[in-house]
Amino acid sequence: METLKNIKIGETVRVESVGGEGALRQHFLDMGLIPGAEVTLVKYAPMGDPMELRLHGYELTLRLADAEQIGVCPVASKKEAVKKEHRHKKSEHPGLGEGGRFHAKDDGVPLEKGTVMRFALVGNQNSGKTTLFNRLTGSKQHVGNFPGVTVDRKDGAIKGHPDTLITDLPGIYSMSPYSSEEIVSRNFVLNEKPHAIINIVDVTNIERNLYLTMQLLEMNIPMVVALNMMDELTSNGGTIDINQMERRLGVPVVPISAAKNKGIEELVEHAIHIAYYQERPLRYDFCAKNENGGAVHRCLHGISHLIEDHAESVDLPIRFVTSKVIENDKLVIDKLGLDQNELETVEHIVSQMEKERGLDRSSAIADMRFSFIHRLCDDTVKKPAESREHIRSRRIDRFLTGKYTAIPAFILIMGLVFFLTFNVIGAFLQGLFETGVDKLTEHTDKALTNAHVNEVIHDLVIDGIFAGVGSVLSFLPIIVTLFFFLSLLEDSGYIARVAFFMDKILRKVGLSGRSIVPLLIGFGCSVPAVMSTRTLPSERDRKMTILLTPFMSCTAKLPIYAFFVNAFFPKRGGLIMIGLYLLGIVSGIIAAYIFKGTLFRGEAVPFVMELPNYRLPSAGNVLQLLWEKAKDFLQRAFSVILIATIAVWFLQSFDLKLNMVEDAGDSILAKIAGIFAPIMKPVGLGDWRILVALISGFMAKESVVSTLKILYSGDVASAMSSLTAACLLVFSLLYTPCVAAIAAVKRELGKKWALAEVVWQCAVAWLATLVIRAILLLIGVG
Amino acid sequence: MNIADIVILAVIGLAVALAVRYIVKSSKKGGCCGDCGSCGGCSRHQQ
Numbered sequence: 001m002e003t004l005k006n007i008k009i010g011e012t013v014r015v016e017s018v019g020g021e022g023a024l025r026q027h028f029l030d031m032g033l034i035p036g037a038e039v040t041l042v043k044y045a046p047m048g049d050p051m052e053l054r055l056h057g058y059e060l061t062l063r064l065a066d067a068e069q070i071g072v073c074p075v076a077s078k079k080e081a082v083k084k085e086h087r088h089k090k091s092e093h094p095g096l097g098e099g100g101r102f103h104a105k106d107d108g109v110p111l112e113k114g115t116v117m118r119f120a121l122v123g124n125q126n127s128g129k130t131t132l133f134n135r136l137t138g139s140k141q142h143v144g145n146f147p148g149v150t151v152d153r154k155d156g157a158i159k160g161h162p163d164t165l166i167t168d169l170p171g172i173y174s175m176s177p178y179s180s181e182e183i184v185s186r187n188f189v190l191n192e193k194p195h196a197i198i199n200i201v202d203v204t205n206i207e208r209n210l211y212l213t214m215q216l217l218e219m220n221i222p223m224v225v226a227l228n229m230m231d232e233l234t235s236n237g238g239t240i241d242i243n244q245m246e247r248r249l250g251v252p253v254v255p256i257s258a259a260k261n262k263g264i265e266e267l268v269e270h271a272i273h274i275a276y277y278q279e280r281p282l283r284y285d286f287c288a289k290n291e292n293g294g295a296v297h298r299c300l301h302g303i304s305h306l307i308e309d310h311a312e313s314v315d316l317p318i319r320f321v322t323s324k325v326i327e328n329d330k331l332v333i334d335k336l337g338l339d340q341n342e343l344e345t346v347e348h349i350v351s352q353m354e355k356e357r358g359l360d361r362s363s364a365i366a367d368m369r370f371s372f373i374h375r376l377c378d379d380t381v382k383k384p385a386e387s388r389e390h391i392r393s394r395r396i397d398r399f400l401t402g403k404y405t406a407i408p409a410f411i412l413i414m415g416l417v418f419f420l421t422f423n424v425i426g427a428f429l430q431g432l433f434e435t436g437v438d439k440l441t442e443h444t445d446k447a448l449t450n451a452h453v454n455e456v457i458h459d460l461v462i463d464g465i466f467a468g469v470g471s472v473l474s475f476l477p478i479i480v481t482l483f484f485f486l487s488l489l490e491d492s493g494y495i496a497r498v499a500f501f502m503d504k505i506l507r508k509v510g511l512s513g514r515s516i517v518p519l520l521i522g523f524g525c526s527v528p529a530v531m532s533t534r535t536l537p538s539e540r541d542r543k544m545t546i547l548l549t550p551f552m553s554c555t556a557k558l559p560i561y562a563f564f565v566n567a568f569f570p571k572r573g574g575l576i577m578i579g580l581y582l583l584g585i586v587s588g589i590i591a592a593y594i595f596k597g598t599l600f601r602g603e604a605v606p607f608v609m610e611l612p613n614y615r616l617p618s619a620g621n622v623l624q625l626l627w628e629k630a631k632d633f634l635q636r637a638f639s640v641i642l643i644a645t646i647a648v649w650f651l652q653s654f655d656l657k658l659n660m661v662e663d664a665g666d667s668i669l670a671k672i673a674g675i676f677a678p679i680m681k682p683v684g685l686g687d688w689r690i691l692v693a694l695i696s697g698f699m700a701k702e703s704v705v706s707t708l709k710i711l712y713s714g715d716v717a718s719a720m721s722s723l724t725a726a727c728l729l730v731f732s733l734l735y736t737p738c739v740a741a742i743a744a745v746k747r748e749l750g751k752k753w754a755l756a757e758v759v760w761q762c763a764v765a766w767l768a769t770l771v772i773r774a775i776l777l778l779i780g781v782g
Numbered sequence: 783m784n785i786a787d788i789v790i791l792a793v794i795g796l797a798v799a800l801a802v803r804y805i806v807k808s809s810k811k812g813g814c815c816g817d818c819g820s821c822g823g824c825s826r827h828q829q
Contacts, residue, residue, distance in 0.1 A: 451786040461790065639801035646798060 004039065004053075004067035012040040012075050018363060019069030023176070024606055026327065028070070029366040030174035031608060032056040032208050035359055036367065038075055043397075046406040047504040050513070050607050056207040057383070059611040061500050061513075066606045091243045097224055097252030097270035097279060110276050111195065117164045117275040120189055122216060123200035124209050125171030126612050128228045130154075132200055132258040133168035136268065158268055164275075167194070170534070173208070175215040175320070176329065184534075189219060190316065196222040196275035198267070200258075203233045203240065204389070204613075206381060210373045211366075217251065217284045218320040222274040224252045226267050231257040236384035245380045250282030259618070284319045286372040292357055296368045299326065299353035303346055310336040326350055327362050393493070393613040400494065406501045413494075417485040421478060422562075422577055429477030430562075437470045456660065460649055467714060468645025468706030472637050475559040475702065476630060482555055483629045484622065486524050491617030495520060496609070503607045509589055510596035512536070513607050515545040519588075522552030523581075526741035529554075530748055543753070544592065544600045546745055550737045550761050551588030553581055556701035560732045563705045567717040568725040576729075584733055587768060636700055644696045644703045648710055652692070664689075664711065683769040684727040694735065701738055723773070723781050730772045734765035 007013050015037045018028050032055050033039070042052040042059060050063040111117065121136075123129045133139065137156030154168040169185040176182075189197065199216050201209040206227075216223060227240060246253040252270040256263030273279070287297040304322040311318045314335055324332035325346060338346070350361050357364045377383075399405050420426070444466065448458045489495055495517055503513025514536055522529035529549045533542045553561075561580055565573045651669040653660055661667050665688070673688035673695070680686050685694070689711040697704040712719050720728075736742070736758045746754035 448786075448790075452784060453790060454784075454787045457787050457790055460794070465794070635804065638797070639804045642801050643798060643805070646794070 001071040002073065004041075004062070004070040004072050005064050007041050007072065009041050009043055012038055013072035014038050014075045015070060016073050017071035019071070020066070024066075024608075026176045026362055027173070027608060028066075029362050030176055030211065031060060031610075032211070032370065033060075033070060034366045034370055035363055037370070039072070043401070044403075045401070045501045045504060046403050047501070049504050050500065052401075052500065052611065056205070058205045058208060061503075061607055061609045061611060063503070063607050066608070091241060091247065093243045094247045096246055096250070096282070097274045109278060111278065114163070115195075117161075117196070117272065118192070118194040119158075119164065119166040119271060119275065120192075120194040120197050121166055121168045121200065122185060122189065122197055122212070123171060123228075124173055124202060124205075124212060125610065127171060127200050127202040127205075127209060128258045129168055129171060129200050132198075132226065132228065132256070132264075133166065135258055135261055135264050136166055158272075161268070161272065164272070166198070167192075172212065174212055175219075175324075176327065189216075189221070194221065195278070196224065196271055198224055198226055198271050200226045200228050202229055203227045203238075203255075203381075204229050204387060206240075207370070207373050207377055210376070211369055213249070214286060214369045214372065215320070215323070217249065217281045217286075218317060218323060220280050220284055220317040220319065222279050223281055224254060224267065224270045224274055225249065226258075226263075227253060227255045228258050230255040231260055231262065232387060232389060233384065236387040236389075237382075238384040239382045241380040245376065248376055248380070250284075284317075287368050288372075291368070291371060295353045295356035296364050299349050299364075302349050306342060306345060306349075307336060307338065310338060310342075323365055326353075327365055387613075389613040389615070396614050397497070401497050401501055406497075410498060410501070413489070417482070417489075418578070418581070419574075421482045421485065423574060426478035426481035429481065430474055433477050434474040437466075437474050441466045441470055456653075459653070460646070463713065464645055464649030464710060465642065467709045468648070468703070469637055469642055471563075471706050471709050472559055472641050472702040473634075475562065476633055476637075478558055478562065479555040479633055480626050480630050482558075483524055484626055486520070487622050487625045488617050491615065491621060493612045493614045496611055499607075499609060500611060509592035510600060510602075511544060511548075511592065512541055514609060515541060515548075518545050518549060519552050522549040522554060524555055526550060526552075526554050526737050527744045530741060530744040533748065540600050540602060543749060544595050546748060546753075547595065547757060547760070548588050548592055550741070550757070551584045551591060551734070553584045553733055554701070554737075554741075556738065557732060559702045559705045560697075561729060563708075563716075564725045564729050568720075568722050580729060580733055583730065583768075587734060587764065591764065637702070640700045641703045641706060644699050645706050645710060648692065648696060648703075648707050652711055669711075679766075683731065683766055684724055684773050685731060685769070687724075690724070690728060694731065697732065697738070698736060699739055701732070704732060723776055726776055726781065727769050727773050731765045731769045734761060734768050736761045736765075 001016060002013075004013065004015075015033060015035050017035060018025060018033055020028065037055055040054040042054050044051050045061075048064075050061045051067060053060050053062055121129050121133055133154065133156070136158050138159045139154070139156045155165055156168075158164040158166055167188065169188055170182070172182040172185045174182075175186055175189075188194070197216055197219070199213050201213060203209075213225060225245075227242070230240070233240070240255065242253050242255055252274065254263055254267045254270055256267055258264070285300075287300050288294075289297050291297065300319075300322055303325055304318055307321065307325060308318055311321045314337075316332070316335070321332055321336060325336070325338075333343075353364060354360055359367060400409050402409075441462065445458075445462050448461060453461075498520070499513040499516045501513075502516045506513055506515055515533075518529045518532045518536075521532055526549050529552070530546050533545045533549075536542045536545060561577060565576050569576050648669065651672075652664045652667045654668060655661050655666050656668055656671065664670060669692050670688045673691040676691050677686045677688060680691060685691065689708065692711060693704045693707040696707040708716050737745075742754050742758060745757050
């Protein structure tokens with residue numbers, strides 16, 4: 001049989017069989033790669049792998065090795081032409097979720113007064129959940145144009161309804177848990193039992209989105225379907241018969257545009273109504289009795305009766321567990337506690353169904369769901385031929401993911417981002433900021449002198465707080481500028497393409513293309529980078545990516561680089577900056593090779609990812625993110641760094657008997673740092689002041705600069721050699737991430753890994769500095 | 783020690799107290815595993 005791997009660009013084929021096993025195979029099926037589905041090969045990534053496919057109206061990426069497991073056959077090229085044109089008749093509005101229609105006015109069994117109504121916001125990745133969450137709650141969570149921006153759940157009350165609590169969950173494609181973020185969402189719906197679900201459906205990709213809707217309906221929880229991006233569909237000439245869709249699904253259906261704030265009030269009204277009156281879906285049985293001989297229908301209903309008592313005893317919805325038992329979902333089967341006899345009966349029923357239907361168990365269930373969806377969409381949805389957004393994306397992709405242009409374009413874009421940040425916009429703004437901080441310090445100094453303030457307090461304010469916090473503050477513009485560009489890239493949808501064409505390169509070091517996202521975020525900050533690894537579906541890839549994140553130089557290290565480059569290597573600033581970033585990347589690659597051969601043997605997980613359309617980043621969203629980053633930086637400057645600078649000032653100004661010292665070498669700080677001096681001497685960093693600065697950098701990287709400024713009384717440049725400065729730069733680049741990042745690692749992987757990360761990074765930094773120092777000494781840098 | 787010294791020390795003391803409060807508060811916030819029934823240790827429970 002021919003496989004998907006061998007088809008030509010532009011060729012459309014029909015899926016015959018889906019190979020593979022376990023969760024990955026289930027994921028293929030959930031993404032719509034089911035027997036009978038038509039798939040078109042759009043293109044290959046620049047290095048020939050992975051491939052971009054188009055199916056069910058959206059783009060999916062798949063590696064050649066995985067495509068080889070999918071059997072296909074040619075499809076009649078004229079099929080689209082013979083497809084009959086549906087004219088939607090006007091149908092009556094069923095009025096679900098509205099007072100006086102589904103039940104008589106003021107009738108029904110409402111929740112007790114004062115009950116806080118809990119809602120779950122569930123939908124596919126990149127369907128606009130967080131945008132809707134922000135509209136509903138008035139909060140300002142970050143949204144992006146990349147599948148998997150939300151990796152954690154967020155809560156808030158619906159505006160004007162304090163008796164509600166809505167939870168924004170990470171995006172999922174189905175209720176079969178594939179990655180840890182999908183488990184977060186599934187566990188929430190199953191264990192927390194929200195009063196109602198708001199299911200957000202991206203209408204520009206409606207078939208695949210409705211697949212999750214069908215599984216949510218099986219949960220038998222009150223639900224409202226929000227058809228998002230309706231404006232995009234209608235502006236391209238598409239329509240949806242909402243009334244008929246509502247009647248067929250048996251739950252309220254509300255068209256909205258979360259980005260344009262349309263339909264939100266109606267959605268809230270319906271959601272609150274169904275939650276308050278606990279109006280459950282009118283149907284969850286979508287298997288037709290006569291479809292394909294009725295094998296799936298009989299199998300579902302037979303097993304449903306067999307396990308009904310078990311489902312009730314563990315309080316799980318019967319239809320949901322039946323589907324999961326048929327799909328052989330071990331988590332659900334174990335929870336049900338079926339005895340051997342029942343398990344065998346289930347197996348017999350499933351075997352019979354497979355024989356009659358001619359499909360394996362998982363494919364048969366997926367096929368049943370997609371068959372219903374296709375019938376529903378044929379009758380209710382008029383799709384535009386091709387949306388303007390898709391045409392635009394296709395055109396842009398010709399260049400940005402083109403065979404010969406993708407990698408040069410990526411290097412050009414990243415180079416431009418760094419050039420504009422460090423040499424043009426960021427550097428200019430930093431200059432202005434520095435002047436402001438210097439002026440403020442000067443005026444404060446004068447004011448304190450005129451007020452005859454005590455000498456010690458004067459010293460604390462000017463040489464402690466202003467030197468420390470002030471020096472760090474001046475780097476705010478550079479950090480905000482870099483985040484501005486990173487957020488533009490993410491919001492536009494470009495980062496998803498980077499993952500697509502970098503997959504083959506990353507696979508060489510044992511990672512998948514999806515790991516590029518946490519690694520790129522790592523250039524901003526390690527904390528969100530570590531958290532974003534939750535989108536990776538394998539534990540191996542997650543651990544490996546987390547351990548590699550610290551090699552990507554975060555923005556908090558920028559003040560260190562900028563300070564030393566300005567002081568010691570002003571003429572070769574750009575070169576050294578790029579060199580440092582490259583050194584981090586190269587060290588990361590070496591570390592990845594070591595990991596691949598030792599701790600994490602084996603192959604990276606398959607690369608199955610959706611490619612979203614390019615979108616113009618929203619100014620509000622970008623500004624919001626910049627404000628959040630600036631606020632976060634300022635909060636750190638006035639909390640961690642303030643305390644660190646005061647502590648450093650105190651410890652270097654007093655001796656163990658709490659007498660003020662003339663020479664800082666007699667201070668408490670010098671005594672403590674002296675303990676570590678022998679270890680750091682071989683790498684040229686044995687000076688106690690440097691050691692103290694590095695220790696304070698563990699609290700926040702920015703405080704390395706502030707501490708050095710305090711300890712060297714502002715004159716670091718003349719007190720340190722170029723060789724020491726270079727060694728310090730290399731060590732700062734690679735040594736342990738800050739305490740916040742380590743806390744994030746602890747949350748994700750546990751205490752042992754967090755501790756191991758600290759020790760490992762310090763060892764790597766020590767070794768790398770030793771090598772670089774030897775090289776510099778050899779070439780005569782002294 | 784004059785009045786200016788006392789005022790400055792009080793302001794610095796207040797700033798440090800607020801900074802410590804902020805650090806303690808933010809260190810308590812954590813990610814969510816989704817299984818709140820048997821966990822109960824994340825920011826959601828501190829709202």
